[in-house]
Amino acid sequence: MFKTRHAVPGSAPGTLTLPAPASPAPKPKICLVEYDAGNLVEREIVNPAELIEQLNSSKVSWINIDGITDLECLEALGKHFNLHPLALEDVLHTGQRPKVEPYSDYLFIVAHMVYQDKKGRICGEQVSFFLGENYLITVQEEADYDVFNPVRERLRAGRGIIRTAQADYLAYALLDSIIDHYFPVLDEISNAIEDLEDELLERPDRSMVMKLHEHRRSLTQLRRYVWPLRDVVNGLLHDHTGLIKEPTKIFLRDCYDHTVQLMDFVESYKEITTGLMELYHSSVGLRTNEVMRVLTVITAIFIPLTFIAGVYGMNFAPDPPEHRGLPLNMPELYEPHGYIIVMVAMLLIAVAQLFFFRWKKWL
Template sequence: MQLSIIGYDPSGAWMRQAGTMEELLGYRSSGGITWINVNGLKDCGEALSRLSETYGVHPLTLEDILNTEHRPKVEEFDDYIFITFKLIKANSERRIEIEQVSIILTKDTVITFQESHGPFFEPIRRRILGNVGRIRKMGSDYLAYAIMDSVIDGYFVALDDIGTKIEDFEDRAILDNDASFIPDLQDMKQLLLKIRRIVWPLRENLSSLQRMETPLVNENLDPFLKDLYDNVLQAAETVETYRELLSGVLEVNMSAVSNRMNSVMKVLTIISTIFIPITFIVGVYGMNFSNMPELDYPYAYYVTWGVMFVIVIGMIVYFKRKKWI
């Protein structure tokens, strides 16, 4: 578990790292906005209990924070608003990773909880410490918005990577020697379904946050929340588009497999058709009747071969005229 705290106001900002929750809480200042970040949720139950005592966090909220499989939601309490949602990112190996992020928003404090270690919020820290943009002039609700906006912007980066993989699937759909195509396609469909379950509830949660009548969210934040809602809606529509594209890719693959099978069956049928009259001739002259007139003819063997050869050539020419081959 890594603990950090940032304090700021329009005139300045500072940041501290802490080894324990007691040390971190000792850095709190009475003025300005405070941002506490808990990075990593393993073996941190005692630290979170100490934090909840200080800020009056309900035990059920702590359970939701520690339950990393929880679906996105927004809850309003007397002294704070609790927001939990998912972070979606592509790692260095182009694999999509999903982790939970939780936010507790109070009047002058924002507490964030990341499921695993990572510098995902580093750009926001640089904006605060470098006094870039409007963040140091706004309240704690704007900081919570900035954190959510950073996470949702990451959705589009991950979705762009997924879009590139879907383009690869389109190229692979017509190959006949790609044994891993179907398993990879199914994995991608499962991933998109998981992302859909993340994005769609968040859309409803942002709508609920906009409608909340609470002093913790200033009405000046409404345009920013509206923009956030539009971004989530766009991400949700992109997920649906990708799911439809994958269904189309699967249909293309099934059509390609069917066409290859039809081609194979066509060749086999033509070969069988050609051999039917030849087999008939061989069968007739393989009956070994003593009174068959051609048996005593000295050139019967060669004539039989000639007749079979002429039949084969004639059938091939006929098939080509009919454009069957």
């Protein structure tokens, strides 16, 4: 679901190293989007050196890198924009806690993007932002999927104020898109939990416990991302570097409200899964009690019958060898219909017990 890459233990701070991939990693996709109020240029970049040459300082530049398998590209960007090696190291070593760090002339922001892949599985990846005065660099882990297409469409169509605003508004729009895409993921989890609740009430099964644990694990992971993401937005709201303009902070307030709402959803869904786990154990306990009650009733019915059958199975001799009567032995053994009489008596005892259990509401 979520991948984490750590630095080599004992390595020097700011060391840029790539993890050894299990298979040959594809080259990252680099896209350069430059725009102002009247024009927008979108290019696919192959060579990192070519990227630096094509930057236009008079426009807002958005450099999006899909994939973290090219050290040359990151080092070139770090040298051109004076990016700190520690920030570049956090880009490569994913699994960072969402955060915002101010540097001399840019902000370094880490967030986690969550989405569903083509198979419906919940996936997540780290997105790193370098926000300068007139540029924004975003670095994603994977190249297959992201949640930025609505922002790209707004840029191409020139809808809203995104083309007239600065790079800080673009950073807000991308961050807002990341936050908004948590909602459909949580909706899917909510629908799955509701279906499990209905099944638990009708026919509890052990496989449902595994599904509940999977949902709890997903919610715990989402909580790890949403909780600090709220602090990230709050940090941007109280930015003192001047990179976040006052008009953009108004929009960030709405973004902050969305993170609070997400936290409420995550916490409430976790409580629901806890309640469903207790409901499962209660349902299993009730079913076990019902089974034990029926078995106890059956056992209670057969106890006197077993006693009678055991007594008559003692094989007392009806007559002594001298053919004299034994009055202290079982008199029924001398009766021609003794077997029928005993069986009817046993049946009457069983029926009487059933009525007694019904009267006591044990059945």
